[in-house]
Amino acid sequence: MWSRLLAAVALFCLVGAQSSAAQQPLDRPTLLRQLCGEAPEVLAGAQSTAELAATAGEADLDWMQAVLFALVDRRLSCGDDAVTLRLPAGTIVNASTLAPATESASGRTPILNLRSRGVVEPILAALNLLVGKDANVKLEALRAVEKKPQPTLLAIVERALKIERDPQVKGAIQSATETLALRSPDPEKQKIAIRRLSEEPSTRSLTLLLNLRSEPAYNANAGYKAALDGAISSIERWLAFSNVLATIYNGMSLASILFMAAVGLAIIFGLMGVINLAQGELLMIGAYVTFLVQEAFRAVLPGLLDWYLIAAIPIVFTVTATIGMALESSLIRHFYSRPLMSLLATWAVSLFLVNLVRVTFGTQNLQFVVPFYLKGGITVVGDFIITWNRLFAIGFALLTLGGTYYILRRTTLGLNMRAVTLNRTMAGCIGIKTRQIDRLAFALGSGLAGLAGLALCPIYNVNPQMGTLFIIDSFMIVVLGGVGTLVGTLVAAIGVGQINVLIEPAYGAVAAKVIVLLMIILFLQWRPEGLFAVKGRRK
């Protein structure tokens, strides 16, 4: 009895103390000193900011947001005499007054360790929720707060709910508070939270809900049990669905890479029967040309830097196609009747190109600016994230497919190429310049390899050796699909991509690759002409 009373009094005092602290004016210099200090002090400073934010005035809120943002972004500079911060625009201001200032000579930037960062970032998000200027910023901030719910932040969220004007944001905050009530002692509130969570299925939600099964209410309250079990099974269903989607997406993204690496080869091999082991290096050169385009943009058009990837498309194609054409007329054309020698000769070319690039550019990975449109991704459903860079690769592969199909089916060049593929002598007899067609086809195949290199820039490391990764895979794709059929190459790429991704989680990446390659080898023993083959007289 006494103890309970005591507890109540203590609680009262605590609340009182807190609210009285909140009414005190913000001591900016002290706070800054804390944020400039060692890790425990930073934590204490951040915590007191969070507590103050529930009641602080608007000017103080803006200030707190600016300082914490600068801290996280490492724009804060702690000098012995003064603390300054660099605004995102670049101007240096006094951290206490936000008046223009110069950086102190002794200034050093405080480093957040992981623990502090884990605390500061949600607080900053909560502040953004209060003072953010844009609905999107606020929604993102809300998500961040929801992800790491801290008791001190609940008051801020409640305050945000009160002052929010935008109905969309207000609604989102409303539902977030309901979700955050998952740990509330009131089973009814919990039930609402459970329903909210089941509407956003993810492994995380599932974990949160599974924990609730140990709550006393689970066994005591039938309605509660039903709500929880229903929510869990609903999430599990969504997760299963999202896993299927994720597998398909991963498979398609692998398939798109395989297809792009293989399509140029398919054209060259199909038309001329020459195996170009330097195809991977043309791909690598495509990536390097993309890099040079980026550097050119950086030097000449820094404002449009994000668009270098698009601008590089025609340049990469032209450069690699020209290299391919030069290669064809200087070397490859001598090997049309000696395909085995062509293997060695093109390997020599590949060796040469790799080493040429190596001594010119060095061995390090090239540094690419990731354009804003390729950064990150979007959660579609459950755990399924669509990452923009892979979507770019898929889209690019589709465009390549469309373009190649168009060239092969709708242009004179394509018609001539198909004629030469079917019967070289006859095509020559009816006046097709087979030499010229060879050269153009080789240029096309090389250009496509270059484009594959471009599309890989945002996904893979670009270095002189990158081409060798692809060569065996793309050959197997071409042969599996059947020589000389675009559809075959496409189907083979999709098939191999999907099977690979299906096997990978169970047996690991290497085993998946081994199994898939062995399957292809066996298949080719059984059907050497591949999936889609043009039949003709043997010999």
Added chain:
Amino acid sequence: MNELSRRNVLQTMAGVTAGLAMPAILTRSAKAAGTVKLGCLFSSSGTMANLEGRLNFVAKMAADEINAKGGVLGKTIEIVTADPASDWPLYAQIGRQMLQQEKVAALFGCWTSVSRKSVLPVVEQANGLLFYPLHFEGDENSKNVVYVNSPPASSVIPAVDYLMSSEGVSAKRFFMLGSDYVWPRTINKQLKAYWKSKGIPETAMREEYVPLGFSNFQTLVNQIRKFADEPGGQPVVVLTTVGSSIPDFFREFINQGIKATDVPVLGLDVVEADLEGLDTKPLIGHLTCWAYLQGTKGPANAKFLKDWATYVTSKKVPFKPDVAIDPMVSTYDAINLWALAAAKAGSFDVPEVQKAFAGISFDCPSGYKISMTSENNYVARGVFIGSVNEKQGFDIIWQSKDTPKPVPFSPFG
């Protein structure tokens, strides 16, 4: 990298032309009268080239410095380099060639444990000396190898302790992702035993391996995301992939939107050079541990960084002048340690130099005074834990008080 321009191209041309003048190069080794030769086993081609390549130049820089002070025992050091092309047996081949044909006084080299293991029988048979500049899995103590960097007990374990402490992230669950070879396997084996001794259940540990040079981490990062969302406490990733798999992994990690505050990555082999191709802003906070980080304060480091920058610009070295990584410093230390030992022994003979190791010490750029004892061939080094910053480098968030005594054989596993 931004200045790959005519100069580089011209350099290449010059290289190729020089090659055509082969005989001139072949006669080079004839002028060996007043010199003592040291051999380098670092690849300038293949998967390891980006990392190992720069160590050749550091060795030359260290030798130049020593030579400028009058050399060792009155002789100038000549550095002999080669290209084992990231091909492990070739390290053994070239190592043999250097010891038996070139008669080098000591070898400096290898990055991966595989390559060291392949050279080991060669140096043991020829009774040579190999200075190995990488931190590694330990459990080895050959009298013919000087382990300049730290075994796990004095580098990895402190970093893991930090992650598990409340000062770190109070890590409870561990996803181990490594390249499939001896170093990651051994490290993970020891870590598992260590965690077991700390009462962490098996269910809180996951172990995955990818082949060297693996690049498609989409599925694995999916798995990590899942693992992180499962119950049981704060997850961390212990990353022991090497070479190009490191940036590939981080790229996918960024794209799937995982932050260091959600799932921190302790990248045991991540150096500044691995971050070169990346936008590291979304990676801020991930951790690494080494016996040297570029950000360390102190005159020794300032001098080292300045010397390296000058060396790179004056000798047109194809690496960044403003990036220094632990193995570079370790190689620098190694050359100096050898010179100290040889000077102390008064001889270049391996048995004499070996005897002289006990008690030598050197002011390492890391700011620590590193030393060797008669107990083993390990060098006592300091330990740093670094956190990735937005400038493709590391901020030091923890460092050891002094140089812990190296423990070659792990008590765990």
Added chain:
Amino acid sequence: MSAQPSFYSRFAADRFYLWNLVALVGVALALGHAAAGGGLLSEYAINALGQFAAFAILALSLDLIWGYLGILSLGHGLFFAIGGYAIAMHLLKHSYLTTGIVPDFMQFMGWKQFPAYWVWFEHFPYAVAAGLLFAFAIALVFGFVSFRSRVNGVYFAIITQALVYVAMLLMFRNDTGFGGNNGMTGFSVVFGARLGQSSVTALLALAAVVTLIATLIGCRALVISRVGAIMIACRDDETRLRTLGYRTIALKLSIWCLSAVLAAIAGMLYVPLVGIINPRVLSPELSLEIAVWVAIGGRGRLFGAVIGAVTINAVKFLLSARAPELWPFMLSALIVLVALIFPNGLLDLPALRSLIREFVKRPGAGRLTRFKSAS
């Protein structure tokens, strides 16, 4: 009137072959001298000679099927590796039983005993037999399915390349029980003698050279026999040969298996000399390089393969220590030169002679004519 010349006169007909064989016997004698304690050759040279001999056998094995049968395998490293791994397993287990040092891979995998398939590998004859049989079996199965479904030419080449690549990926895995990426190293004892002693090295090198001589004689006997004629016929026109009533599948299969076994023998001789084997011998690049040795030395001439293998490797050894940057450029230039101008290899003396004659006849004529290739 035109009776078939005797076997011996045909064997001796090729002077080039004979003189080279004599030179090889000379090398063997020098190595024998070294094994007996003579100091004529440096230890490094002895080791290098042994390795070159192993490579030469490997090149010969490829020449047999490529040069004489027209089947290009870009996966011959597979058989080389099988031989190498078998002998490495023997050495490792033998060393373990003698010295008690647990192999590295078992240490880091936390294994207390050898996997089941390592049983009996401490017995040398068993290890050799197992290695050769395994190489033979793989070749038989793969060759049978390939040749039966008429997979040949570039298809066969790239499928073998994929095969060796698959094998490499597989062997990189540590859980296969073959040491993963690390491979196997740390062999300390061979036949009870300490590996690394110079007399032991000389004996190993001598074994390699003697095997090379035996292989050369055997191959020569084969290619000048009727089977040799059938092989060449099969290389040049298989359909023609089949319509004459020859079961070319059986022929190809037997030579292919023979070639695989030879490659495995080469691997067995190579590994004790270098003291390490790891999956890098399974890299597609190495297998391509074997084809390059043969092409540069000249296909379809036994000593072409040997000289190609020895020269390329000697230059490579020399350059990777002295001017490492240069080697890939030189190699690619050599390949292109051979592919474009000397399709029968750099030892194609008649082609060289007529090339010189052409230059002399038409001074200033810059264009080089290509010479007709054998296939």
Added chain:
Amino acid sequence: MGTPAIVVSGLTVQFGSFRALDGLSLAVEYGQIHALIGPNGAGKTTLLDAISGITRSSGGSISLNGLTELTRCNEVDIALSGIRRKFQKPSVFEALSVRDNIALGIPSARQAGLVGQSAIDQRIEATLDVIGLAEQSARLAGELAHGQKQWLEIGIVLASDPKVLMLDEPVAGLTDEETERTGVLLRKLKHPARAIILVEHDMDFVEQVADRVTVLHEGKTLFEGSMKNARLDPGVIDVYLGR
């Protein structure tokens, strides 16, 4: 007349949607030279391919001596059952000597009815004599003139003393004198226990040597009989010989 050497009935060979042979039926007798003529694409070479097992048929049958069903055999078994074929493009082994080439014509001594190395050598000498290349026996086949190559190939297919001999354009590209000699050679090859199938475009040559002629058109038989009658047949004139 006894059993025909080769009986083709209802044979169909299809490449994709194109029928190279369309229900073709034909009988070739022993002791005769049976010529197949017709315009390009009529299916002459395809028929030889089908008989020798190089091309798989999609319907119909081919039997040897009324017993062996050839459509179910592969080309090796067909060759070993005594059928030999000379290709349109001279297919000799250029890297081997003339003698080795002839020797390769005897895949199995027992099957060719020869016992002992001396019997084989005798057969080789005899064949060399017949084709008139005895003087050239040590030369490489690749060094021979075009006409000599044609004869060498006939020698190769002759060496095993085949029951059925198929010759695809043996005089294509030969001089008149060489054609003359080939004609003489062909008549020498006629043998009561041997059937010879000849595909040729040289009508005069066919008229000179053939006992019987089948004219093919679009994979079907257009005419069968003597060459003299073929020249008079309006259908044949229409599609092939021209007016």
